[in-house]
Amino acid sequence: MTGRARLKLIEHSLPLEKINLASIREKPLWRGHPSGLHKWWAPRPLAACRAVLFGQLVDDPSAWEDKFPTEEEQAKERRRLHKVIEDMVEWPSSDAKDQKRFETAIEVARYEIARSVARELGDEAPTHPQAVLDYLKERGPSVYDPFCGGGAIPLEAQRLGLRAYASDLNPVAVLITKALTEFPPKFAGLPPVHPEVKKERDLAGRDWRGAQGLAEDVRRYGQWMRSEAEKKIGELYPQTTLPDGSKSTVIAWLWARTVASPDPAQKGAHVPLVSSFTLSSKAGKEAIVVPVKDATTKDGWRFTVKSVGVTKEELATAANGTKGAGRGSNFTCLLSGATISGGYIKSEGMAGRLAVRLMAIVSDGVRSRFYEAPNDTHELAAEIDRPTAPELEQAVPERLTGGTCFPYGLTTFDKLFTSRQLKALTTFSDLVADARVKVLEAARYSAAFSNHQDPDRSLADGGTGATAYSEAVATYLGLSTSKMTMFVSTQSRWRSGEGKTAPGFGRQALPMIWDFAEINPFAGAGGDLEQVISSGVGFLQMPVLAAGSVQQKVAQNNDYRKNSLICTDPPYYDNVAYADLSDYFYVWLRKSLRQIFPDLFRRLVTPKDDELVATAYRHGSDERAERHFMTGMSQSLEAMRASSLDAPVVIYYAFKQSETRAVGEISPGWAAFLQAVVNAGLQVDATWPLQTEMATRQIASGTNALASSVVLVCRSRPEDAKTIGVRDFLRELKPAMKKAIEEHQKAGVPLPDRRQAAIGPGIGIFSKYAWVREIDDSRMSVARALALVNREIDEALSEGTEALDPETRFVLEWYEMRGYKLVEKGAGTAISQLMSFNLTEGRMNSSGLFRSRGGDAKLLTRGEMQEADPQWSPSRDGSFTVWEMAQHMASVFHAEEGGVDDAGRILAESRRSGPDVLLVAERLFEIATNKGDNDEALVWNQLQTAWPEIERAADRAEEAGIGSAPVQAQFDFPALRKEQI
Known part of the structure; x- marks a missing residue:
């Protein structure tokens, strides 16, 4: 191009x-x-x-x-x-x-x-x-x-x-x-090769769109794997007996880690380390584990389960488990009440002296979960010889952002699994190779592959014949087995509020889980191979x-x-150590798929030296880690710039909440990343904040958190780019910031994201020059430029209202100080304040938005304004103000009927007032937020964010004869319905 x-x-x-x-x-x-x-x-x-x-x-x-x-x-x-x-x-x-x-x-x-x-x-x-x-x-x-x-x-x-x-x-x-x-x-477009498919009438002769045939084979051979595994190890997962005498499949066994009590009087008795004894916190279905001292039992205590008549006080006590006071991994000895420090637990763990004890059994009851106390049958079923798995004897990261289990003795990946979990996973993993053989045999006799020119060419070598197909099916089965390890692991937890397990990696870490859930891989619930495959290959149904x-x-x-x-x-400075984390899956994938992808899995663990993350523990210091990141990222971006066509280069940056700017401070990760972009010869054209993570954005309350990713839009900086002095840079920066914020406002960029979006044009000015000279002729850094850009954004966001009509400026000030409440004996104050805007009491009373009467004063609410003039419109108002237009648009926008269309009709009558209405909405959002009036802030936030829809509604209104003449559509797409364009 x-x-x-x-x-x-x-x-x-x-x-x-x-x-x-x-x-x-x-x-x-x-x-x-x-x-x-x-x-x-x-x-x-x-x-x-x-x-x-x-x-x-x-x-x-x-x-x-x-x-x-x-x-x-x-x-x-x-x-x-x-x-x-x-x-x-x-x-x-x-x-x-x-x-x-x-x-x-x-x-x-x-x-x-x-x-x-x-x-x-x-x-x-x-x-x-x-x-x-x-x-x-x-x-x-x-x-x-x-x-x-x-x-x-x-x-x-x-x-x-x-x-x-x-x-x-x-x-x-x-x-x-x-x-x-x-x-x-x-x-x-290929049909499945599984022999049973041809025998099923509803599938025979079916048109297999996309990769649906491949998905069907993955499911069928996954079912075969599950069936074979159950034959081999099903006896390790016994059923339980319900109170009515019927048998039920166990969903999960809940285990507690234990450690020898540090109290010498307990003579080495192990005590539980439990973060919560709560089994179910659902109203009407409360259930808890109750530890009981019992001198006749092992270590002098046992677990019981209470699921009837659990009081609020008992539930609250159970929620604390045996955790001790203060932060960190501190627990309390169940037998003596002595404190068990995190340091002591770590030393015992590294010595291999931590153990586990069955805490409760969870099965499917009648219309609800059934919780029961441990028994010998289920404890003994889990006591099997530990399988050997050389591929898994690789080191768990000793240091990992977000926490790690390494200090507690779980130093290799095989130690993250119980003996029974290891047996199950190695069985499934070994069956992947057996399934590949069965697929290959079926594919060789399938019409889809019978005449293939190169049937033996491997998938890794670009093959598309029977061999490659069997390896593709095995790959999805291997990925499914790898995904199972999130569920079949001591990283899995019990969700007492939902009555189900939570897989590992709820966060980007390998934390120490004290009371973990061991799922039954044959229970048909989350973590069962069939369930994992079903959720994993569903995307193959798409075109x-x-x-x-x-x-x-x-x-x-x-x-x-x-x-x-x-x-x-790309990686984001020091956010996530992907290579360290992914070793958890790599060791399993290598075990299942090394024969298919020998080059991909030639190493024992994932490569780490060239990974572009600033991890100090890997490089020896923060300075060396940053240098590694900066050098490598700049080289990578330079290669991208040199290879890209004449179009923007787009780069995502994961913006953490902790990176929001404090007074006078700039995040080192954000600054380092932008510095690498500039060093690579790229010029930033735009920065768009996008919400690409869950949880931080508070949609329900109507407030926006800063988006979690920033998309940088860049182009190559000209080879002959000039240098510029800091004074000239600032002269160019100020109007650019004001223009950018105005354009983002018109485009409907939410107010909380507008600051981040404005950074793009600001850094764009900085990065279009070869470099910016400070007063002492030194080269300005990106961190310094960011500070200057943010300063200009602060000033630009505080400007604008001085050009509004005086009535609107007056009520904005009044609302900020007094809100909508009646101010008794406030007329004198209002008159004095009105004088500074060159307004009179009579003029404000006739404006339809303020009332000063009998010595009292009040700013009218939207409801009061709507009640006084239900059919208000800009063309009917002889004393038009932007405040009225904003309030009436907000009122109809939030009505049960009409909504966007009614707001659009108002806008169509006075399109030129649109930017001013947005400015008032923005100012009211800020004021309401500062006043703690979340309902009012929500009104103005929603009006701003819906502005593009309102403008489209105004376009439709204009086409219907309201407002200015419509602009004719420029293009058509004959193959589609016109309303879809």
Whole structure:
């Protein structure tokens, strides 16, 4: 792709709030969602990746001056493109209509991409969906992600019809991304080879779309694996007897770790280390473990279970387990009350003297869980010879951000599993190879592979025949077995509020779990192989489009494909030590799949020396760790810049809540990352805050937390870039900050995210110069530039209201000081305050927004204003104020009916007042937030974030004859319904 660089949509605006909401809603959707294939840390929501790629590929309307010559026409076209993004970011449900809705939205998005590509190449843009796909495969840019991680970016590039290339240093990431993007297209459209499929009438002759045939084989051979495993080890998982005498399958055995009491009087008796004795905290179904001193039993105590008549006091006591006072791993001796310090537990653990004791048994009862105390049958069933597993005898990270179990003696990966768990997992792992043999035998006699030219070529070597297919099925089975280890592990916990287990890796760490849940892998619940496979391969039901290619490469020395569109999600300074964490899965994947991928699993553990994270424990000091990160990231970004086509490079940065700016401080991780970007010869054009993690954004209360990822949009800095002095830099910075904030306000960027979004244009000015000279002629650092940019943002955000009408400025000040309450004897104060705005009491009383009467004064609420004039509109008001327009728009927007359309009709009558209404909404949000009035803050926050929708409603109103004349649509897409464009 050649020609003059044109501005892309992502360099101007994105519908952030809709993208963020879709990203948050997407997270819990595991079944059928690609993220269910296997665990990866800090995955990017597909909604965000899809939206970002679209904005990176589609031209901003300002680049089409012949079609959109005015700012108004450009703004309207942007709103249309934003609607395309909003329609495609929602992940579909299992409903057929919603699936069709999603497919249609993606088709529209592909068309917009193809149109921009065609305009740049001088081609005629295709219109039919299949023609669009064919065009993008042949003429569209390829997308390259050199830090592919969990594979979200290349997967979404494929969904948008583009060829996807990816790489990563980490072999676990490479395998996950291959399974998501590279293998499904190889076997698209093929029927399953499992012999039983042909015998089933409802499946015989079926049209196997996409990789559905592959998914069916993975499920069938997974069922075979489970059946074979149950034959081998099923007796290790005995049933339990319910009170009515019937048998029930055990869901989980709950275990407590124990340590010898430090009290000499207890003579070495082991006591439990329990964080909680609560089994169920559900109302009406409360159940707890009760430890009882009993001199006749081992160590002088035993566990009992109480599930009837549990009092609130007993539940509260049980929630504390045997934890001691203060922070850290301090416990209390059950027998003597003596303190058991964390240091003592660690020393006992490293000496191999920690043990475990069965605490409770959980099974399926009648309409609820059944909890019972331990018994000899179930304790003895778990006492088996410990299997040997050389692949697992690799060291657990001694130091790991977020916590580690290493100091307590769990120093190798095999120690993270009980003997019974090891037996189960090694059995499943060994069966992967047996399943591959069965698939190969069936594939050789299948019509789909009988005439293949190279049936013996391996999957790792690019094969597509019977051998490669059997290895592909085995790969998904191996990934499923690896994923099982999150459930079948001493990292698994019991969720007393939900009555089920929680898998490991609830956070990015390998913490010490004191009371853990051992699930039954044959119970048909979470962690059962069939359940894991079902949630993992559901994504194969989706259409398979463009091809993908994934390699294991070091980003610093990557030979990128030339003229690629670069979009990537690199490691973030010291946030996550991916290599250390992924060893947990690597050792299992290596055991199952080393014969299939010998190069990928040639090492005993994942490579770490070249991983681009600033981990001081790996490099010896904070300074050396930062130098490693800066050097490697700069080299990687330089290679990306040199290989990218003439389009923006997009880089994600995981912005932690702890990195929000304190007074006079800049996060070292954020500054280091931006410094690496600048050092690589890239110029920052925009920074978009995106919500790509769960939990921190408080949607329900209407307040926005700072987004957890920042998307940096960059272009190459010109080779002949000039230098500039700090004074000139500041003169250029001030108006740019004001303009950026105004544009983000118009585009509907939520107020809490507006500060982060404004950093892009500010650093853009800094990074477009070769360097900025300080007063002493030294080179300005990014950290210093960030401090100056933030200072200008503070000033810009505090400006603007001085240009509003005096009535609006007066009531803004009044509301900040007194709110909407009646101020008795406040008329005198009001008159005095009115004088400073050159207003009179009579004028304010006639304005319809303030009342000063009988010596009292009051700012009218929205309800009071609406009641006084239910049909208010700008064209009917003889004393129009921005405050009234803002309040009436907020009132109709939050009404049960009308909502966006009614607010749009008001806006259509006075489009020029829109920016002022947004400014008032922003100011009211700030004031209400500072006053602690969350309900009022929610009103104004929602009005701001819905502004693009309101503007589209105003467009429709104009077309219906309200307000100014409509702008005619510029394009059509004949193959789709007109209302979908």
